[in-house]
Every structure is written in C-alpha cells, then in structure tokens.
Amino acid sequence: MAEATAPKPSSSVKLVLLGEAAVGKSSLVLRFVNNDFQENKEPTIGAAFLTQKCNLPTRTIKFEIWDTAGQERFASLAPMYYRNAQSALVVYDLTKPTSLIKAKHWVAELQRQASPGIVIALVGNKLDLTNESSGSGNALGEDGENDGAEGENDDGDARKVSTAEAKSYAEEEGLLFFETSAKNGTNVTEVFTAIANAIPETSLKGARGPGATQSSANRSEDQSRVNLTGPRDNASKEGCAC
Amino acid sequence: MESLSETPWDAVIEGTGLQHSLLALALSRSDKKILHVDANEYYGGAEAAFSLQDVSEWVEKVKADSNGTPFQSPTLWKADTEASSDSEKLSFSRAYTLTLSPQIIYTKSKLLAQLVSSKVYRQLEFQAVGNWWIYNGSLEEPLKRLPNGREDIFHDKSIDNRAKRGLMKFLKFVVDYENQTEVWEAHADSSLQSFLVFQFQLPQQLQTIISALTLSLDTPDKTVVRWALPRIARHLTSIGVFGPGFGAVVPKWGGGAEIAQVACRAGAVGGGVYVLGTGVKGSYAIEAAETEVPKVSVALSNDETVTTRHYISSKAQASSDAKVVSKVIAVISSPLPSIFASSIEGSPLAAVSVVVFPPESFTEEGLSPTHPVYIMVHSSETGECPAGQCVLYATTHQSQDSQAILTAAISRFLKAAEDNAKLLYKLYYEQEQLPGTSSLDLAFDDQMLDDVKAQWKTVLGYGDTEEHPAFMDFPDREGISPDDDDNDNDY
Numbered sequence: 001m002a003e004a005t006a007p008k009p010s011s012s013v014k015l016v017l018l019g020e021a022a023v024g025k026s027s028l029v030l031r032f033v034n035n036d037f038q039e040n041k042e043p044t045i046g047a048a049f050l051t052q053k054c055n056l057p058t059r060t061i062k063f064e065i066w067d068t069a070g071q072e073r074f075a076s077l078a079p080m081y082y083r084n085a086q087s088a089l090v091v092y093d094l095t096k097p098t099s100l101i102k103a104k105h106w107v108a109e110l111q112r113q114a115s116p117g118i119v120i121a122l123v124g125n126k127l128d129l130t131n132e133s134s135g136s137g138n139a140l141g142e143d144g145e146n147d148g149a150e151g152e153n154d155d156g157d158a159r160k161v162s163t164a165e166a167k168s169y170a171e172e173e174g175l176l177f178f179e180t181s182a183k184n185g186t187n188v189t190e191v192f193t194a195i196a197n198a199i200p201e202t203s204l205k206g207a208r209g210p211g212a213t214q215s216s217a218n219r220s221e222d223q224s225r226v227n228l229t230g231p232r233d234n235a236s237k238e239g240c241a242c
Numbered sequence: 243m244e245s246l247s248e249t250p251w252d253a254v255i256e257g258t259g260l261q262h263s264l265l266a267l268a269l270s271r272s273d274k275k276i277l278h279v280d281a282n283e284y285y286g287g288a289e290a291a292f293s294l295q296d297v298s299e300w301v302e303k304v305k306a307d308s309n310g311t312p313f314q315s316p317t318l319w320k321a322d323t324e325a326s327s328d329s330e331k332l333s334f335s336r337a338y339t340l341t342l343s344p345q346i347i348y349t350k351s352k353l354l355a356q357l358v359s360s361k362v363y364r365q366l367e368f369q370a371v372g373n374w375w376i377y378n379g380s381l382e383e384p385l386k387r388l389p390n391g392r393e394d395i396f397h398d399k400s401i402d403n404r405a406k407r408g409l410m411k412f413l414k415f416v417v418d419y420e421n422q423t424e425v426w427e428a429h430a431d432s433s434l435q436s437f438l439v440f441q442f443q444l445p446q447q448l449q450t451i452i453s454a455l456t457l458s459l460d461t462p463d464k465t466v467v468r469w470a471l472p473r474i475a476r477h478l479t480s481i482g483v484f485g486p487g488f489g490a491v492v493p494k495w496g497g498g499a500e501i502a503q504v505a506c507r508a509g510a511v512g513g514g515v516y517v518l519g520t521g522v523k524g525s526y527a528i529e530a531a532e533t534e535v536p537k538v539s540v541a542l543s544n545d546e547t548v549t550t551r552h553y554i555s556s557k558a559q560a561s562s563d564a565k566v567v568s569k570v571i572a573v574i575s576s577p578l579p580s581i582f583a584s585s586i587e588g589s590p591l592a593a594v595s596v597v598v599f600p601p602e603s604f605t606e607e608g609l610s611p612t613h614p615v616y617i618m619v620h621s622s623e624t625g626e627c628p629a630g631q632c633v634l635y636a637t638t639h640q641s642q643d644s645q646a647i648l649t650a651a652i653s654r655f656l657k658a659a660e661d662n663a664k665l666l667y668k669l670y671y672e673q674e675q676l677p678g679t680s681s682l683d684l685a686f687d688d689q690m691l692d693d694v695k696a697q698w699k700t701v702l703g704y705g706d707t708e709e710h711p712a713f714m715d716f717p718d719r720e721g722i723s724p725d726d727d728d729n730d731n732d733y
Contacts, residue, residue: 048365048511048719069510076516078285078503079339080365083495113336223591224623226368226484226491228358 010053010060011204014084015195016114017067018106019091020099024125027182028091029065032192037183054196059204061196063087072106082113086203087120087195092166094124094179095158100166107173119198121176121191124166128181130159246515247546251277253701254540254548256522257556258506259287260343260498261690265554267360267505268698270512271716277548278506278514281521285503287556288312288673289343291496291626295335297669304671310557316671317645321664329630330575332666339626340571340669343498344618344635346371346490346594347686348476349483354491356691356714357501365504367495369623370488372584372592376454377599377651377658384658385597388451390487390586401448408442412452415442417478419471430468437467454598454614457684459567459639461601461613473685487589490685494593495625498686511719520544525553552701565675567682568644570636572652576663578632582621593623599651606650613639615651616684631666637684640672 017025030036033052048069054061066085071077090106092099103122110120163179170177176194180187252274255262263285266278284290288311292300301316308314320332347353357363374388389395395409415422429437434453438444444452449462455477458465480489493500510516521543528537528549538553581595599615618635620626626633634655636648648670656663673682681687695713704710 048362048508067511069507070513071507071510071516073515074517074520076518078507079291080495080500080503081507224369224593226370226488226590228354228363228368228484228491 008055008058008060009204010062012062012064013086013196013199013204014049014064014066015087015089016081016085017065017089017091018072018103018110019089020093020096020102021070021073023091023093023096023099024182025089025091026067028089028123028125028180028188028191029067031182031185031188033065035185037185039183052192054192056193056196061199063192063196079113082110085114085118086199088114088118089121089123089191089195090175091123091125092161093126094161094166095126095129097160100124100161100169104169107175117200117203119176119195120173121178121195122166122170122173123177123191124161124163124179125182126158127179127186128183129157131157245546246277246517246542247548249275249277249515249548251275251548251550253277253552253554254279254522254538254550255554256280257287258282258285258502258518259556260289260502260505261694262287262554262556263502263505263509264691264694265697265701266509266514267362268694268714269701270360270508270514272512272702274701276509276512276514277517277550278509279517279520279522279542281519281543283519285506285518286342286496286499287502289341289498289502291339291341291343291499293335294332294338294340294667297340301669312674312676314672314674316669319668319670321666327630329577329628330664330666332573333628333631337628338573338633339496339499340573340633341496341499341626341635342673343496344492344594344620345497345681345684345686346492346596346618348480348490349488350476350480351686352688352691353501353686359712359715360508361716361718362504362508365507366493366500368491369494369593370485370590371490371492371594371596372488372582372589373595374454375581375595375597376451377597377603377655378450379604379654384654387585388454390481402445404443405445405448408444409448412438412442412444413478416471416474419475426467426471431466433463434465434467434470435462450600454600457616459565459613459616459637459682459684476685485588485590487584487586488592492594492620492624494623517542517544522553522555525555554697554701565682566640566672567637568640568648568670568672570634570645570648570652571667571669572634572636572665573627573667574632574634574656574663575630575666576632576656576661577621577630578619578659578661578663580661581619581659591623593621595619595621597655599654604650604654606654607646609643609646609650611638611647611651612641615647617651617655618684632663637682645670 017029019025027037029050033050049064049066052063052065054063066081068077088110090103092103107120110118167177176198178187178191180191182188253276255266255276255278258278258280266276269276298318301318304311304313304316357366375385376388377385389398395401395406415425419426425441426437435449438449438452452474453462453465456465456470456473477489506516523541523543525538525540528539530536535551538550539547540550540553541547582592584592597617597619599611601612601614602610604610615636615638620633622629622631634652636652638644638647675682681690698713699710
C-alpha cells in the first residue's frame with residue numbers, strides 16, 4: 001500500500017524543563033532519552049539540549065529537550081529559553097509541597113513569557129518514594145486516597161502532595177498531569193507521548209514568536225534564514241523538503 | 243547546594259553584556275568555577291533587548307541614575323491613535339524585542355566562525371542584511387539602491403564611463419589593499435574622499451557611495467584612509483560568503499542580546515552559576531602569603547561576599563573625550579515591502595536593510611546633518627515586532643540638533659519609501675563609548691574577540707606566548723546529535 005511506504009511527517013518540537021532544583025528534571029529526561037537512571041546525580045551539567053523522537057500513529061515528533069542548566073536556581077532564565085517552546089514539562093517533587101508552589105510559579109511564568117499555544121504538562125516526580133507501585137497518571141478512581149497526607153507515614157510513604165490537589169490545579173490551568181518515577185520509569189514515556197499528542201497540528205513546522213500571525217508566516221521565515229555552515233546547505237533539509 | 247560564599251570561585255564575571263557573555267562561553271568547557279552576576283534583572287547589559295514594558299522601566303532607571311551606564315537622556319514617545327487595523331497601532335508589550343545593539347555582523351567576522359566552532363550557533367537564527375540604500379534628497383529617486391556588484395555598476399546610466407573605469411580600478415585595488423601599500427600608505431591619514439579623487443578621479447556621487455560602505459559616524463574629512471580601506475574591503479569581500487546578495491547578518495530576536503543570552507546559557511550548561519539582579523559593590527585583593535595564589539574578595543549587592551582567583555569587572559571609567567552618538571528606536575506601521583524586495587536571484591529574504599543619509603543630504607527647518615545618519619530597518623522577520631510593522635534603528639553623531647536630525651531623517655525616509663507608514667513609537671537616547679562597554683560601531687568589531695581571548699587566557703593562566711588550547715573551539719557535547727538524523731534515539 002502506498003500509505004504504508006510513505007514516510008510519516010516529522011516535526012521538531014522544542015520542550016523546556018522547569019521546576020525547583022533537585023525535583024528530578026534531568027532524571028526524567030535521562031530516563032526518556034536513554035532509558036537510564038543515575039542515583040545521586042550531580043546537579044545539571046552537560047548539554048544544551050537533548051533530542052528524542054516520539055512515534056505517533058500519524059506523525060513523528062522529534063523533541064528538542066532543553067534543560068535549565070541550573071539557571072532556575074537564581075531565577076536567571078533568559079527569554080531565549082522560552083522562545084519558540086511549543087511544550088513544557090513543569091516538574092515538582094511529590095514528597096515536597098514547596099516544590100509544587102514553585103511549579104505553580106513556573107506555570108505562571110510560562111503563561112507570561114512563552115508562546116500562547118504552549119502545551120504544558122505538570123509532573124509530580126519521585127512516585128517510587130510512595131507506596132503506590134504504579135502511577136496514577138490520568139487514571140481516575142484513586143483520588144483522595146492520600147488526601148491530607150502530612151508528615152511521616154508508618155509504612156514509609158513519603159508522599160506529601162496528594163494526587164487530587166495537584167490534579168485539580170492542573171485541570172484549572174488546563175495542564176496535562178502525570179505522576180512519574182524517573183527511577184522506575186513509571187509514566188515517563190507516557191508524559192512525552194501525551195505532550196506529543198496534545199500539540200496541535202497547526203503549530204507544527206516553525207513556531208512563531210508572540211504577536212506574529214500564524215498564517216503564511218512560516219514560509220517567509222524559512223526564506224529569511226541564513227545558514228552559517230556553508231552556502232551549499234542553503235536549501236535547509238527540514239524546511240524546504242516539501 | 244553550596245552557598246555562593248562557600249565556593250572558591252576561579253572567576254567572578256560582572257555584567258552579561260556581549261563581551262562578558264562571550265567570555266563565559268569561551269570558559270564554558272574549562273572546568274573552572276565561574277560565578278556570573280549582573281546588577282540588571284535582564285541579560286545583555288548595554289546590548290540588551292527589551293519589550294515595551296522593559297523599555298519604559300529602563301527609561302525611568304536611566305533618567306534616575308545613568309552613572310556607570312553608557313546611556314543618557316532617554317525620551318519616550320507613543321502615538322495615541324484610534325487605529326482601525328492592528329498594524330496601525332502598537333501591539334502588546336512582549337510582541338516587541340527592541341534591541342540596544344542593532345549591530346550588523348559581516349559574514350567574514352571571526353564572531354560567526356567562533357559561534358560555529360563553539361557549537362552555540364545552533365541556538366541562534368541568522369538573517370540577511372540585504373539591501374543598502376542611499377538617500378540623496380532628489381525628487382525623482384530620493385532613495386537609491388547601492389550597486390550590488392560590477393554588473394549593477396555597468397548598467398547604471400547615471401555613472402559616466404570615465405567614472406566607471408575609476409570605480410572598477412578602485413574596487414580591484416581595495417580588496418587587495420594590504421598588498422598595495424604603495425597606492426595608499428602615503429595618504430593613510432588623508433580623508434577617504436580626497437584619496438578617491440586624487441588616486442581614482444571618482445566624482446562626488448561615487449565618493450558618497452564608497453563612504454557609505456564604511457558606516458563611518460564621522461564627518462568625511464575625519465574618515466581617514468587607513469581606517470576606511472579595511473572596512474570597505476570587508477564589505478566587498480563579505481558579499482556571497484553565505485549565499486548570494488548579502489554580506490552581513492543579524493541574529494534574530496534582538497541581535498547582540500540574543501548572542502549574549504545563548505553564550506550565558508552555554509556558560510550555565512558548562513557549570514557556571516548565574517545570578518541576575520545582583521551586582522558588585524566592591525572588591526579588594528586579599529593579601530596572600532608568598533606561596534599562595536593571589537585572590538580577590540568581591541562584595542555582592544545581595545550582601546554576600548565571595549572569594550575568587552579572578553574578578554572581571556564591568557566598571558567603566560568615563561573619559562572626557564569619549565565619542566557620543568544619538569539613537570532613535572522607532573516602530574512604524576508598515577512592512578515596507580519596497581525596501582526589502584530582493585533584486586538578486588537566489589538570495590534569502592532580507593530581514594534588515596541599511597539606509598545611509600550622507601552629510602548635508604537634506605535640510606529641514608534650517609537643519610542639515612553635518613555627520614552621516616544611518617537607519618537600520620528591521621522587518622518583522624527579525625522577531626522584533628509584529629507582522630505588518632518595522633523597527634527603525636537610527637544613529638548619528640550626538641549634537642545639540644541630533645534628535646531633530648534623526649526625526650527628520652526618519653520622516654524623509656518614510657516619505658521616500660512611498661509608504662503611508664505612521665510612526666507608532668519612538669525612543670530617543672544617547673550612548674557614550676566607554677572603555678569596556680559596547681562599541682558604538684554599527685558593525686560588530688572583531689576587536690571585542692581579541693579582548694575576550696586575552697581575558698580567557700588570563701583566567702586559564704596562559705601567558706602571552708604560551709601554547710593554549712584552541713579558543714572557542716569545542717567538540718559536540720555527548721547526547722547532541724549533529725544536524726542529520728542518523729544518531730537520534732528512537733523508541
């Protein structure tokens with residue numbers, strides 16, 4: 001069949017990570033990109049961004065995942081970090097209530113700085129430190145079970161942020177919501193797949209900054225780009241192939 | 243995590259202007275412990291880029307206290323019109339990224355090569371500086387496109403054959419001026435214009451065109467041969483390097499401001515610690531025993547005191563004879579299609595166009611510019627304004643009349659572009675050339691890279707003649723795939 005042999009359309013999507021230090025932002029990415037986890041990982045150093053593909057039935061999304069590089073520590077993220085981000089992962093530590101407050105701050109910052117159509121996922125990480133073996137993700141029915149859990153639990157459950165609390169906030173703000181364990185891999189690919197699915201078809205191919213009209217803008221954007229790595233490559237591979 | 247004061251820093255860098263940001267980039271793979279602070283809440287220092295809201299705050303701040311900044315006398319004006327269409331009124335604040343550094347970067351600049359070799363170019367987007375125009379004040383064709391090559395010159399009927407021969411001779415000479423010192427060395431300190439007459443018999447019209455290529459802010463008699471020839475050669479040899487029809491580029495989203503942010507991010511990725519909104523109150527050298535390395539104690543404005551091997555200060559000393567320019571940033575209600583239209587086959591769509599007003603090219607209410615006036619026209623492709631509008635960056639030598647001259651030049655330009663563009667927003671300010679701060683040059687000056695390299699060598703402890711690793715030349719980091727898709731992970 002012709003359809004089966006035709007390559008699926010593929011688009012790059014910039015995804016930015018946000019969240020308090022030590023909530024596991026880099027670990028989530030490491031799990032997603034390399035299916036790996038490092039205990040006691042050093043605070044983020046290393047890469048400007050990592051890439052990972054996500055294959056959907058009708059298209060392929062190539063995530064360009066940008067880490068904060070520690071610039072969140074003193075609120076020193078630059079506008080270029082948010083620029084053209086089509087998706088964001090705002091991470092908190094579900095054993096640390098203050099990290100959810102911080103996450104809400106980042107959501108507000110995204111709403112202020114990022115492109116209007118950005119897809120935001122709120123992620124409570126470190127599910128492995130709770131008693132639940134599998135994450136609640138978007139699953140219904142478990143809400144309320146851990147409501148009001150404060151302090152130490154006899155059975156070693158370190159959860160301090162209830163699923164219901166975070167989830168209702170996410171619903172209010174129109175965010176995707178997941179609880180994950182970067183350590184066990186619980187729900188990690190699910191988060192990225194959900195984001196990939198949530199990105200509207202129309203916003204793929206060349207994101208525009210705030211204030212620019214979407215129509216017909218993309219074509220001229222490719223026309224104005226200058227390739228610094230040589231005139232021979234002027235017909236950009238991604239841009240003009242179609 | 244350790245507090246700032248507990249960490250023994252190798253270098254404390256103050257200010258995130260372009261130069262210090264490039265230093266952070268240069269040091270990003272050095273394993274040195276770097277603390278990079280900026281008293282401002284934003285990146286970029288004198289090369290920052292602002293939303294409308296940011297501009298208003300900046301204006302208030304400079305008005306209140308311009309000490310230690312190269313800026314003075316800011317005035318802000320906004321049209322209060324009841325506009326019918328969106329492009330005829332100002333959009334929301336963040337739809338604009340107005341830059342204090344609309345510098346163009348010639349394609350031959352070492353900066354571009356270093357952004358490529360340091361791998362950060364992938365986080366930047368470059369656009370072409372396409373058309374150059376000269377305003378001559380004539381009724382029939384007030385704006386004349388600069389010839390873009392020999393063919394253009396041959397076809398130009400307004401240049402007589404004798405002048406054409408002289409021009410060809412000059413163009414052939416200037417790209418090889420370094421090897422033809424006998425032609426110009428005796429005239430090195432003469433004005434460019436007299437040199438063009440004396441050696442090449444060029445008429446006034448061609449002198450003006452060639453002078454425009456230097457982007458000189460001085461009067462013609464002060465634009466001397468030794469300074470001008472390398473700039474003209476740079477202009478001519480830069481055309482075609484990255485594609486046909488252009489010789490310079492600008493980074494999208496605010497020029498130098500964007501490079502500064504990307505360079506600082508590279509510093510952070512390399513482990514550098516970034517603190518905005520925190521400046522340096524003072525510093526003193528710590529007395530060290532003979533065997534110890536000398537250290538500096540730096541008092542931060544957040545009342546922490548840190549200890550470092552090297553302190554790279556952003557304190558600039560004002561000097562009495564410093565050059566001062568007047569600048570206007572204006573938002574207008576038209577995309578100015580005639581200005582950006584390409585005449586060269588296969589050239590990228592220009593996002594920036596340069597308009598040159600030679601001295602005395604107009605007289606308005608008794609005022610005539612004594613110095614050249616330049617307008618860098620940025621289309622919405624630069625990401626600096628919404629579609630349907632343009633940002634104009636006008637610059638001239640500062641004088642009593644410079645604000646009026648700039649305003650007149652902008653309105654004459656809009657009239658000449660045969661456009662009904664309205665002025666929506668205008669920021670006037672003056673900028674002084676202070677040592678250690680941004681250059682007033684309209685084109686990026688590679689001298690900055692030499693300064694960065696010298697600072698980089700100091701921090702790394704390499705002597706002047708000592709061997710050192712390649713400057714700004716880094717391998718790809720692990721996990722980053724090159725531009726092709728082969729190395730991608732998949733699941």
